[in-house]
Amino acid sequence: MPLFKTEKKPSRGPAGKWDVVIGEDMCKACGFCLAVCPVDVFAWRTAPNKLGWFPMYTAKENNCIGCMLCYQICPDFCIDVAVKPTLAAVGGSP
Amino acid sequence: MNKLAQKYLRPSQIPTKACHGCGIGMIENWLLQAIDELGLQQEDVIFGTGIGCVGRQTFATWGGDNFGATHGRALAVATGLKLAQPDKKYLIVVGDGDAASIGTSHLIHAARRNLGVTVICEDNMGYESTGGQFSPTTPAGYVTNSSPYGMAEPPFDPCDVVKAAGATFVAETTATQWHQTVKIVKKALANDGFSFVHVRFPCNENFGAYALGTRDTLKNLEWIYEHTQGRKADGTETDFTWETGIKHDASNSRPEFSKIMRDVNLRVRAEMAAKAAGAAAKP
Amino acid sequence: MATLDLAVTASLVAPWAEWERRGLAGRRLLEAGTYALTEGAIAAGCRVVAGYPITPATDIAEYMSKRLPQVGGYYVQCEDELAGMHACAGASLGGLKAMTATSGPGFTLLHDAYGWSVTNEIPLVVVDAMRVGPISGITGAPGQGEFYVARYCTHGGNFETIVLSPSSVQEAFWLTIDAFNLAERFRTPVTILTDQVVSDMWEDLFIPDDFDALDFVVPRKHNLMMPFYPVGSADLDVAPNVIGHGTGVCVSAYTHTEEGYDIEEMEAQWAQTYRLINKIRHNRDACTRYETLGLDDAEVVAVAYGANARTVKTGVVEARRRGVRAGFVRPITLWPFLDELYAADRHYVVCELNYDGQLVREVARAAPDSKKVHFMGKSAELHTVAEVVAGLDGVARSGKLPELPYIWTEVR
Numbered sequence: 047m048p049l050f051k052t053e054k055k056p057s058r059g060p061a062g063k064w065d066v067v068i069g070e071d072m073c074k075a076c077g078f079c080l081a082v083c084p085v086d087v088f089a090w091r092t093a094p095n096k097l098g099w100f101p102m103y104t105a106k107e108n109n110c111i112g113c114m115l116c117y118q119i120c121p122d123f124c125i126d127v128a129v130k131p132t133l134a135a136v137g138g139s140p
Numbered sequence: 141m142n143k144l145a146q147k148y149l150r151p152s153q154i155p156t157k158a159c160h161g162c163g164i165g166m167i168e169n170w171l172l173q174a175i176d177e178l179g180l181q182q183e184d185v186i187f188g189t190g191i192g193c194v195g196r197q198t199f200a201t202w203g204g205d206n207f208g209a210t211h212g213r214a215l216a217v218a219t220g221l222k223l224a225q226p227d228k229k230y231l232i233v234v235g236d237g238d239a240a241s242i243g244t245s246h247l248i249h250a251a252r253r254n255l256g257v258t259v260i261c262e263d264n265m266g267y268e269s270t271g272g273q274f275s276p277t278t279p280a281g282y283v284t285n286s287s288p289y290g291m292a293e294p295p296f297d298p299c300d301v302v303k304a305a306g307a308t309f310v311a312e313t314t315a316t317q318w319h320q321t322v323k324i325v326k327k328a329l330a331n332d333g334f335s336f337v338h339v340r341f342p343c344n345e346n347f348g349a350y351a352l353g354t355r356d357t358l359k360n361l362e363w364i365y366e367h368t369q370g371r372k373a374d375g376t377e378t379d380f381t382w383e384t385g386i387k388h389d390a391s392n393s394r395p396e397f398s399k400i401m402r403d404v405n406l407r408v409r410a411e412m413a414a415k416a417a418g419a420a421a422k423p
Numbered sequence: 424m425a426t427l428d429l430a431v432t433a434s435l436v437a438p439w440a441e442w443e444r445r446g447l448a449g450r451r452l453l454e455a456g457t458y459a460l461t462e463g464a465i466a467a468g469c470r471v472v473a474g475y476p477i478t479p480a481t482d483i484a485e486y487m488s489k490r491l492p493q494v495g496g497y498y499v500q501c502e503d504e505l506a507g508m509h510a511c512a513g514a515s516l517g518g519l520k521a522m523t524a525t526s527g528p529g530f531t532l533l534h535d536a537y538g539w540s541v542t543n544e545i546p547l548v549v550v551d552a553m554r555v556g557p558i559s560g561i562t563g564a565p566g567q568g569e570f571y572v573a574r575y576c577t578h579g580g581n582f583e584t585i586v587l588s589p590s591s592v593q594e595a596f597w598l599t600i601d602a603f604n605l606a607e608r609f610r611t612p613v614t615i616l617t618d619q620v621v622s623d624m625w626e627d628l629f630i631p632d633d634f635d636a637l638d639f640v641v642p643r644k645h646n647l648m649m650p651f652y653p654v655g656s657a658d659l660d661v662a663p664n665v666i667g668h669g670t671g672v673c674v675s676a677y678t679h680t681e682e683g684y685d686i687e688e689m690e691a692q693w694a695q696t697y698r699l700i701n702k703i704r705h706n707r708d709a710c711t712r713y714e715t716l717g718l719d720d721a722e723v724v725a726v727a728y729g730a731n732a733r734t735v736k737t738g739v740v741e742a743r744r745r746g747v748r749a750g751f752v753r754p755i756t757l758w759p760f761l762d763e764l765y766a767a768d769r770h771y772v773v774c775e776l777n778y779d780g781q782l783v784r785e786v787a788r789a790a791p792d793s794k795k796v797h798f799m800g801k802s803a804e805l806h807t808v809a810e811v812v813a814g815l816d817g818v819a820r821s822g823k824l825p826e827l828p829y830i831w832t833e834v835r
Binding site for chain 1: 159
């Protein structure tokens with residue numbers, strides 16, 4: 047299986063259940079997360095961050111299938127991927 | 141910052157000094173996962189690092205107690221520190237230069253003594269902090285900053301060295317083997333003895349520039365991936381393949397160094413007490 | 424030695440002058456300097472010795488390998504001296520008092536470890552039993568070639584050091600306790616410069632019976648909170664840092680902040696250096712130790728430290744008997760250098776166990792008239808009483824040293 051996926055697959059399965067948070071101020075724009083992600087979640091910002099890099103951001107969070115590859119591959123502790131807290135858990139209606 | 145970084149790291153040192161695309165931060169993220177999954181708190185773990193990229197970019201990122209020793213001497217410091225603080229978990233995070241070049245003597249003797257530490261030897265196959273000179277782990281024939289005609293010396297694998305010296309846990313992974321590395325580090329930490337985890341990782345700024353002809357972060361990590369799999373993207377074989385996995389597991393099979401020393405003390409004190417009791421019993 | 428029946432003042436400025444007068448219960452032994460150094464360290468609370476055997480310090484390794492397990496300590500025989508001092512630094516960081524003992528060829532390997540210990544304010548004691556050099560030199564002869572090396576024990580500048588030197592077996596015992604105390608108070612490695620003679624000779628040695636009752640031993644305390652490194656302050660008696668108590672302390676090879684992580688600002692370099700230099704310079708009184716004889720009216724003063732100070736002192740007494748107004752200065756604290764001992768305008772004859780002249784340069788710098796500072800260098804043997812008398816007599820009469828075989832007199 048290739049490490050980096052230039053062609054993104056369509057999302058299915060557990061898509062839409064994940065919070066994907068990138069600490070954009072800490073991103074050094076290595077591009078690993080975008081390249082390793084099998085689906086279409088990430089995109090580049092067009093304005094630089096405080097470090098001087100154009101960071102990655104979560105453009106399409108709903109496509110995330112929770113494979114965690116981005117979390118594992120980020121060299122700068124920027125990314126957190128977690129199951130969205132369920133509405134039942136927070137006392138709302140589904 | 142991700143949650144584990146928030147739990148364990150020192151906020152003032154993040155973002156780290158590492159270059160973009162460097163594997164050091166990735167590996168540290170996996171170390172944090174191993175530490176967290178073992179249920180260890182910040183005060184249970186002491187980080188020791190050295191000089192060079194791995195040393196400097198790791199030093200002080202750990203929020204708990206940590207030391208950055210002189211070049212190659214982290215294990216010498218750990219030998220004394222372990223005697224004074226034997227109950228902590230030690231992660232000695234050093235590079236190929238620090239562990240396998242200038243510090244090889246201490247590496248060998250720490251393995252021989254079965255010092256109870258886990259060495260994470262993060263190997264970018266060169267002295268990248270000083271610009272990309274070759275190191276004892278640079279693949280033969282590769283062009284580097286100080287081997288413009290190709291690395292003439294043969295390299296060695298520090299795993300072989302520590303195994304011969306008596307290490308009780310030896311394993312190798314690469315920067316594209318996150319799950320394996322987390323699992324292996326957990327096993328390494330569970331060994332009350334000398335554990336050596338050798339992780340190959342990319343340096344796109346220097347090694348990539350000289351040896352691979354590109355500073356592209358993706359191409360450099362891909363090179364690591366190819367040499368882990370033994371196959372390039374087009375299906376052809378790579379020039380060499382790293383043998384990854386657990387190479388030697390004799391965990392907890394022989395006494396750990398500080399325990400040996402404590403046992404000597406117990407024996408000597410017992411003999412002294414027996415002698416004193418015997419002398420007291422005489423009329 | 425000959426009884427001093429002349430009315431000259433003798434003084435010893437050192438804490439053990441008072442310790443000896445306490446009348447502690449103990450025993451008298453005939454023992455070597457290495458034994459005294461070992462027992463002194465144990466009495467001071469040393470619990471880790473890590474090093475590599477080398478003549479003439481090997482006996483310390485052997486004694487320690489026997490003694491330390493008896494008191495719950497650890498003797499670690501390392502792969503080399505560099506590993507030894509680094510291991511001592513690690514042990515000290517973990518909360519145990521530690522010492523390493525070596526000779527010149529091993530001492531030169533310690534620069535790296537010294538630098539790390541100095542910059543991180545780690546209390547340690549390092550014994551260098553000097554011998555004739557360079558390098559292996561003459562294995563079994565005394566030397567004094569590390570006078571400057573001990574001060575400049577690491578590279579990079581921006582630090583002060585404390586270096587002490589005993590000249591008898593009894594003094595080696597007390598001085599070792601003092602060295603550990605100074606290491607704790609100043610948070611620094613303290614170097615004991617001894618030599619083959621003091622290390623190996625056998626003398627009368629009094630050892631107190633109950634080490635735990637020695638209330639003048641400074642105990643190890645732990646610094647558990649910020650600042651770990653009070654940069655910009657010259658305070659004495661700051662507790663040493665400790666690894667393993669969850670304080671989050673950083674111990675670094677780099678110029679560092681109060682927390683201990685690396686920083687590349689000029690202001691931080693200033694602040695760190697302010698502490699490393701001034702904690703010693705501003706508190707010199709706390710580490711000043713010396714011995715003098717007959718300075719009230721001396722016209723020529725012999726200066727020596729360590730083993731050859733014994734024969735030089737006898738030479739001074741003998742010169743006095745022959746009518747020379749001779750005096751004697753023995754610095755026990757070699758660094759920070761005690762300039763004040765050479766403030767008087769008179770002749771100084773510096774007797775050193777080297778031919779290149781090291782102590783003499785500092786005396787010449789400190790004395791008001793460097794033309795009145797004379798050098799009697801000797802190597803591989805102590806100065807004889809006759810040589811010292813001839814030197815003092817010659818300078819008193821004509822202001823110049825006489826020609827003496829195998830005594831080196833040039834400094835330039």
